Amino acid sequence: MTLLGLIPLEGGDWKVPGVDDFFLPPIFDGVPGLEWLNRGTLMAILGAAIVITYWLMASRNHEMVPGKFQYFAESFYNQIRNGVAREALGPDGRRYLPYLLGLFCFIWVNNLWGQAFFTMYPTFANIGYAYGLAALTWLIYVGAGIHKHGLKYFKLAVLPAGVPLWLTPLIIPLEILSNFVVRPFTLALRLFANLFAGHLVVLVFVAGGWFLLSQADNFVYRGAGAVSLVFSFAIFALELLIGLLQAYIFTVLTAQYVASSLAEDH
DSSP: OEETTTEESSSTTOOOOOGGGGOOOBTTTTOTTOTTOBHHHHHHHHHHHHHHHHHHHHTSSOOSSOOHHHHHHHHHHHHHIIIIIHHHHGGGHHHHHHHHHHHHHHHHHHHHGGGOTTTOOOGGGSHHHHHHHHHHHHHHHHHHHHHHHTTHHHHHHHSOTTOOGGGHHHHHHHHHHIIIIIHHHHHHHHHHHHHHHHHHHHHHHHHHHHHHHHHOSSHHHHHHHHHHHHHHHHHHHHHHHHHHHHHHHHHHHHHHHHHHHHOSOO
């Protein structure tokens, strides 16, 4: 089928971007023991290496009058310490600050892979990585509760203070579902959905715009392709903001979940 005999809508060289584009093949296909290593995994490893290297460099050779690098690192550190850790956790924020800072940086760097022209794929557009990070956060806030309250934490987590006895058969299952299932699930799904949807929109505008510009015989469709490619830069800018916001939201929610586990009353 064609549209006005100009642009093939089915078949031909055009393939509409979709979910299949997010399944990355192994880098060393057919090499035993390396089937797990694809582009997404490599970017996650590189992202972790970048974060570790950056903060190792930032923690050395401090000057009384900071240079640009030291000033940026200290400003960044202070923002997470004061705006997230202390705000949510108070005095306990210092203990969990390294995790919160590393978490934010790791998510942000991996989100930036979606705007890098040599990768063009945000790591967390794959749901498995988002679930893995949410599972780590789940272990952190559950472990924090057990460390603070012992096994009494589970009672505090599923039975808020002041609940009438006759409501406990309803409240306890809801609290179990909320604290131990819904929290990590929604934490991962929020991160994944935003990165997946944003990257898919970029694919549609870039691939569709390039196809119209290069294949269409009608100046109207070529013009539409050019507009689509230009508009894709605005989408890229929006994705930069979304990547930063999602890293911040994930970190803030993690701090809030840890704070709720440490609280005496839930």
